[in-house]
Amino acid sequence: MAGPSGIIDPSALSVAGYSQTYPTTPPMSDDGRESSQPASEQTTKKKRKAWGQPVPEIKQILPPRKRAKTAEEKEQRKNERILRNRRAADKSRQRQKAAVAELEVRQIRIERENAALRELLERYQSRFGVQADFPIPLPAEPPLVDLDCASTPMDLGSTSTPAPFTPSSFNDTNEAESSQPTLVQSEHSTPIKNESPVLAPQLNLIHERPEAEQTNSHSMTSLPGFPNVSGLTQYPAVVLCDLQCQPETWAISLPAFPSTTKTNLGISYLLQVFQTLTIFHSFSTTTLLPMCQLFQILAQRLSMTSTEQDFSSILTNFPLIHSLISMPSTPTRPAVFRMKLLSRLLACSPHMARLLLTATDRALQQVVSEEGFATDPDRRWTWSSLMTIKWVILRLEREHRKIRRQVWESGTREDTGVPELKVMAGVDFGAVARSSQLWQGNCITSREDGGNSWVPAQEVH
DNA sequence: GGATTAACCAGCTGCTCCCG
DNA sequence: CGGGAGCAGCTGGTTAATCC
Numbered sequence: 020m021a022g023p024s025g026i027i028d029p030s031a032l033s034v035a036g037y038s039q040t041y042p043t044t045p046p047m048s049d050d051g052r053e054s055s056q057p058a059s060e061q062t063t064k065k066k067r068k069a070w071g072q073p074v075p076e077i078k079q080i081l082p083p084r085k086r087a088k089t090a091e092e093k094e095q096r097k098n099e100r101i102l103r104n105r106r107a108a109d110k111s112r113q114r115q116k117a118a119v120a121e122l123e124v125r126q127i128r129i130e131r132e133n134a135a136l137r138e139l140l141e142r143y144q145s146r147f148g149v150q151a152d153f154p155i156p157l158p159a160e161p162p163l164v165d166l167d168c169a170s171t172p173m174d175l176g177s178t179s180t181p182a183p184f185t186p187s188s189f190n191d192t193n194e195a196e197s198s199q200p201t202l203v204q205s206e207h208s209t210p211i212k213n214e215s216p217v218l219a220p221q222l223n224l225i226h227e228r229p230e231a232e233q234t235n236s237h238s239m240t241s242l243p244g245f246p247n248v249s250g251l252t253q254y255p256a257v258v259l260c261d262l263q264c265q266p267e268t269w270a271i272s273l274p275a276f277p278s279t280t281k282t283n284l285g286i287s288y289l290l291q292v293f294q295t296l297t298i299f300h301s302f303s304t305t306t307l308l309p310m311c312q313l314f315q316i317l318a319q320r321l322s323m324t325s326t327e328q329d330f331s332s333i334l335t336n337f338p339l340i341h342s343l344i345s346m347p348s349t350p351t352r353p354a355v356f357r358m359k360l361l362s363r364l365l366a367c368s369p370h371m372a373r374l375l376l377t378a379t380d381r382a383l384q385q386v387v388s389e390e391g392f393a394t395d396p397d398r399r400w401t402w403s404s405l406m407t408i409k410w411v412i413l414r415l416e417r418e419h420r421k422i423r424r425q426v427w428e429s430g431t432r433e434d435t436g437v438p439e440l441k442v443m444a445g446v447d448f449g450a451v452a453r454s455s456q457l458w459q460g461n462c463i464t465s466r467e468d469g470g471n472s473w474v475p476a477q478e479v480h
Numbered sequence: 481g482g483a484t485t486a487a488c489c490a491g492c493t494g495c496t497c498c499c500g
Numbered sequence: 501c502g503g504g505a506g507c508a509g510c511t512g513g514t515t516a517a518t519c520c
Contacts, residue, residue, distance in 0.1 A: 096488080103490080105506065111492060112505085 330374050337378040340364070345404040347397075356407065358445030362415050366450040372416045379409045411445075418446045426455040 333340070344361050348354035365371050383405045392398050422442060442448055 100489085101507080104508090107489095107491060108493090108506070109504095 330377070333374045334378050334381065337375075337382055340375070340378075341382065341405070341408065344408060347400050347404070356411075358411060358415075359447050361408070361411060362419070362445060362447040363450045365412065365415055365419060366447060366454040372412055372419075376409060376412055379405050379412070383409070414443060415446060418442045419451045422446070422448060422451040423455040426452050 344357050344364075346355040365375070368374075383402065386392065386398055386402050386405065389398065392402070
């Protein structure tokens with residue numbers, strides 16, 4: 020066998036390893052099958068040698084690439100070739116087995132991951148309900164793609180299950196265009212619903228249409244962490260008014276295979292399914308779970324009982340909050356700053372402004388302390404964005420205090436309604452007014468207790 | 481010295497044989 | 501009968517030998 024340097028390793032050519040396997044006498048002469056062949060057949064069809072023929076011992080080592088001249092050298096080349104070929108065939112089959120084993124392991128792994136993701140999806144659907152046009156997953160036990168039989172991956176999609184997952188939906192240009200973020204102000208009548216492609220349609224908990232509220236009213240209130248208290252418990256959901264996105268943006272369905280192709284599509288199909296599930300899994304872990312966590316915090320009336328744990332969660336999920344409030348411009352859309360979303364977020368809790376300001380400060384420290392701040396345009400944008408958020412929080416909190424004061428004063432006068440103040444653009448007057456009414460009792464109680472548990476954020480800072 | 485030729489080589493695969 | 505293993509043939513790349 021020729022090594023890397025082209026020198027034949029005599030030990031590699033040794034037939035000692037085969038001496039026990041091969042009989043000393045060729046079986047060809049023993050079984051007589053060779054001799055029983057007609058002469059004409061032997062001449063027309065080349066007869067293979069008997070199985071396990073011994074290879075003669077290598078007498079001399081021929082230099083590599085040196086042409087065999089004599090018959091003896093040619094015979095030796097032939098024998099060397101036989102030995103090399105035996106090893107090569109063995110190696111090839113080992114590789115083949117390893118490849119099959121790897122595919123089997125991969126299949127098991129994908130199936131397990133698929134099951135886990137299905138379970139996760141079911142949990143989300145049981146929590147947030149199922150939207151009619153949201154993709155329905157494949158059956159819990161999808162039929163395995165049998166490459167040997169006539170069934171093709173296409174058959175999987177031809178079941179009665181509607182709208183299976185397909186990554187191809189991500190490539191739908193129309194949908195992609197329709198989901199382009201466009202707005203800054205989060206008004207109801209604006210296409211703001213398209214602004215947050217990072218959010219799943221399952222998060223469309225509170226609809227602005229009464230009928231939609233009725234149909235989905237169970238989704239949020241059925242959660243253990245979302246007590247069914249009208250008013251305050253809706254604020255986290257109200258925040259979501261900004262976050263709604265078109266369900267079709269997230270229509271995930273499995274790729275449609277050309278019906279004519281039947282070979283090797285099973286593995287390709289599995290890989291695509293795996294890719295889709297990975298995308299969904301990433302989305303779940305990076306966005307859905309943090310969002311869910313945030314909403315639970317907001318729903319648990321952190322207004323009066325803000326804890327270190329709440330702050331820790333806000334801090335942990337601050338990048339997500341940041342990305343929802345402020346998005347840099349892209350070649351396809353201008354920069355977005357969701358002022359109204361921030362206003363609604365602050366209206367969720369009297370502590371929210373303080374928590375957000377602290378989280379913003381920490382984020383600012385982190386951005387500035389990292390190396391390359393001055394040269395990295397992305398980091399500079401983050402810094403300016405955080406500074407903007409900080410300034411807006413302070414401005415909004417000032418406006419919110421005006422509104423709260425107005426609400427409380429009108430409440431003490433037992434007026435029938437709260438006259439709308441002239442407030443800064445971007446302030447969600449309604450959300451702040453409603454939250455103020457809800458907190459009023461608690462704050463009064465706190466004051467009566469002689470405590471000073473609630474202090475407006477701006478007074479804290 | 482460049483072009484051509486043929487041996488060499490590795491890898492793969494269908495066929496066949498052998499064995500448990 | 502299924503699986504392991506060897507043989508033969510094929511393919512594509514490399515390289516020594518040969519020719520002009």
